[in-house]
Amino acid sequence: xxxxxxxxxxxxxxxxxxxxxxxxxxxxxDNVSKSPGFPIVISxxxxxxxxxxxxxxxxxxxxxALDAVEAGVKIPEADMKNHTVGRAGYPDRNGHVxxxxxxxxxxxxxxxxxxxxxxxxxxSVARLVMEKTPHxxxxxxxxxxxxxxxxxKKEELLTPxxxxxxxxxxxxxxxxxxxNIEHMPGSKYNHDTIGMLxxxxxxxxxxxxxxSGMAFKMHGRVGDSPIIGAGLYVDNEVGGATSTGxxxxxxxxxxSFLVVELMRRGYHPERxxxxxxxxxxxxxxxxxxxIQVGFLAxxxxxxxGAYALQHGFEYAVCNSETQDLLIKGKSAYETSIG
Ligand code: ASP
Numbered sequence: 001x002x003x004x005x006x007x008x009x010x011x012x013x014x015x016x017x018x019x020x021x022x023x024x025x026x027x028x029x030d031n032v033s034k035s036p037g038f039p040i041v042i043s044x045x046x047x048x049x050x051x052x053x054x055x056x057x058x059x060x061x062x063x064x065a066l067d068a069v070e071a072g073v074k075i076p077e078a079d080m081k082n083h084t085v086g087r088a089g090y091p092d093r094n095g096h097v098x099x100x101x102x103x104x105x106x107x108x109x110x111x112x113x114x115x116x117x118x119x120x121x122x123x124s125v126a127r128l129v130m131e132k133t134p135h136x137x138x139x140x141x142x143x144x145x146x147x148x149x150x151x152x153k154k155e156e157l158l159t160p161x162x163x164x165x166x167x168x169x170x171x172x173x174x175x176x177x178x179x180n181i182e183h184m185p186g187s188k189y190n191h192d193t194i195g196m197l198x199x200x201x202x203x204x205x206x207x208x209x210x211x212s213g214m215a216f217k218m219h220g221r222v223g224d225s226p227i228i229g230a231g232l233y234v235d236n237e238v239g240g241a242t243s244t245g246x247x248x249x250x251x252x253x254x255x256s257f258l259v260v261e262l263m264r265r266g267y268h269p270e271r272x273x274x275x276x277x278x279x280x281x282x283x284x285x286x287x288x289x290x291i292q293v294g295f296l297a298x299x300x301x302x303x304x305g306a307y308a309l310q311h312g313f314e315y316a317v318c319n320s321e322t323q324d325l326l327i328k329g330k331s332a333y334e335t336s337i338g
Contacts, residue, residue, distance in 0.1 A: 038199035038302045040319040041068060044244045044294070045192055047082055048316030049324050051075045055198055056318045065198040065206035066105045066127075073101075073123050073208045076194045080159065084192040087120040087157045089212020091166050093173065094219045097157035100226035101126045101210035102137075106236040110136055114226040116143035118154045123210045125152065126226070136228065140220075169216045193225050195232060195242025197298045205298070207232045207240045213247070223247025229257035238264045239300050241272070245293035245309070249280045259297045269297035270305025270330065277307050277332055289333060296329075309333060 039059035041052045055072030059065070077086030084090070091097045101122035102112035111130025113122050114137060125147045129138050138146050148154055158166075193211035200206075209232040211225040224230035224247035231247065233256035234240040241259035243250045250256070255276050262272035273295035281288045287309075294308030296315050306315050306329035313329040 038203060038319070039065075039068075039201050040298070040302045040304070040317070041065075041072060041196060041198040042296060042298055042304050042315055042317050043072065043196035044194055044242065044296055044313075044315050046314060046316065046326055047076045047079065047085070048194060048196065049318075049326060050079075051194055051196060052316050052318035053323055055196065056323060059198060059200055060320070062201050064202075065200040065204050066103070068198045068200065069196045069206050069208035070103060070123055070127055072196050072198070073194050073210050074121055077121050077123060077210055083162060083165070083212070083215070085194050085211055086122070087155075088159050088162060089157070090162050090215035091158055092213075092219045092221065093166075093169075093216045095158065095163070095166055096219060097162065097212060098219075099157075099210070099212055100222055100231075101208070102226045102228055102232050103127050103130060103206070103208045104228060104232055104234040104240075105130070105206045106204035106234070108235070110228045112137040112226040112228060113143040113147075114139045114222040115220055116140065116147070118144055118157060119147040119152050120155060120157065121152070122226075123208050125150070126208075126210075137226065139222070166216065173216075193223075193231070193242075193244045195225075195244060195296055197234070197240040197242060197296065197304075199298065199300075199302055203300070205234050205236050205240050205300070207234045207242055209242050224250035224255065227251060229254045231256060233257045233260045235260050235264070237300065239269065239298050241269075241276075241295055241297040243293065243295050244313070246287075246291040249284065249287065249291065249293050252283070253279050255280070255293075255295060259295050263297060263299050268305060269299050269303055270307055273297050273305055273307035274330070274332075277309050281309065281332070294329060294331075305329075307331065 041055040051072040055068040058068035099122040104110040111126040195209040241256040294313040296306040298304040311331040317325040
C-alpha cells in the first residue's frame with residue numbers, strides 16, 4: 001500500500017532560533033493547500049494513510065465526520081505493529097498499557113478517557129463518555145469500569161513484543177523516558193499519536209485523537225492527547241487542530257485551542273501551527289533541539305497545514321482526488337541533534 005503513496009515534498013523551512021524570534025512569520029506558505037473543499041480527512045504520521053482510508057468510507061458515502069474519525073483512528077488502535085497507539089502500545093514503567101483518547105464533534109460535544117487499562121479501543125469509549133454520560137472525561141479504573149458496563153471486552157493489552165521492549169528498557173530504566181525525534185539516527189519510536197480531523201459533505205468538522213502516550217512513562221502519567229484544547233480542539237465555525245509529540249509542552253500552551261483561535265483570526269492552518277510551535281519554544285528554548293512537537297490543522301474551507309519543531313513530521317490527506325497522500329510538514333529545526 002505504501003509504495004502507492006504520493007509524496008508532496010513541501011520545502012522545509014529552515015530557521016535558526018534567533019530567526020524564529022526575530023521574524024515569526026518570515027516563511028511563505030506557498031505550497032500548502034488552498035481550498036481543496038470537502039469531504040476531506042487528514043491525520044498525523046504515516047499510519048494516518050490507512051486510518052484516513054477507513055474514515056473515507058464513511059465520508060464518501062455522505063456520512064458524518066464524527067463517525068468517520070472514530071472509524072478511522074480505530075485502525076492504528078487495532079494495529080498490532082503500532083506501539084504508540086492502542087492495544088499494542090508500549091506500557092508504562094510498571095508494565096501497564098494505559099491508553100488516552102478524546103473525540104469532539106461539530107456541536108462542541110466532547111468525550112475523553114485517560115490512563116485507561118485493559119480496553120482496546122479508547123476512542124470508542126471516549127465517544128460513549130460524550131454521548132452517554134453527563135461528563136467529559138473518565139480516567140483510570142473508572143474509565144475501564146464504564147467501558148465494561150458499555151459492553152467492551154476487558155483484555156490484557158501487553159503484547160509479547162511490548163513486554164520484551166519494556167524488559168529491555170528496565171535494564172537501564174532511566175527516569176526520564178527517551179523521546180524519539182524522527183530524523184535522529186537510531187531513534188526508537190517510543191511515542192506518536194494519531195490525531196485525525198475530518199470535514200463531511202455537510203461541511204461539519206469533527207476530530208479524534210488517541211495514543212498510548214510516552215513509552216515507559218510514569219504510572220498515571222497523562223499527556224495532551226485526551227485533553228480537549230491540548231491534544232484536540234474543534235470549533236465548527238473555524239476549523240480543528242490536533243497535536244503529537246511531547247504532551248507536557250502541548251498542555252502547557254493549550255496547543256490545539258491556540259491553533260484554532262489563531263485560525264479564527266485569519267491565520268492559514270500552517271501558519272497557526274507554526275505560531276503554536278514557536279510559543280512552546282519561546283517559553284522553553286532549552287527544548288528546541290531535544291523534543292518533538294507537531295501540530296496539524298484544517299480550516300472551515302478544507303485548507304490544511306502542519307508544523308513541527310523537528311523535521312520528520314508528516315501527515316496524511318484523503319479526499320475525492322487522493323486517498324493516500326502523505327505530506328511532509330515544515331519544521332523549525334532541520335539539523336539533527338549532535
Ligand atoms: N502526545 C503524546 C503524549 O504526550 C505522544 C506523541 O504524540 O508523541 O502522550
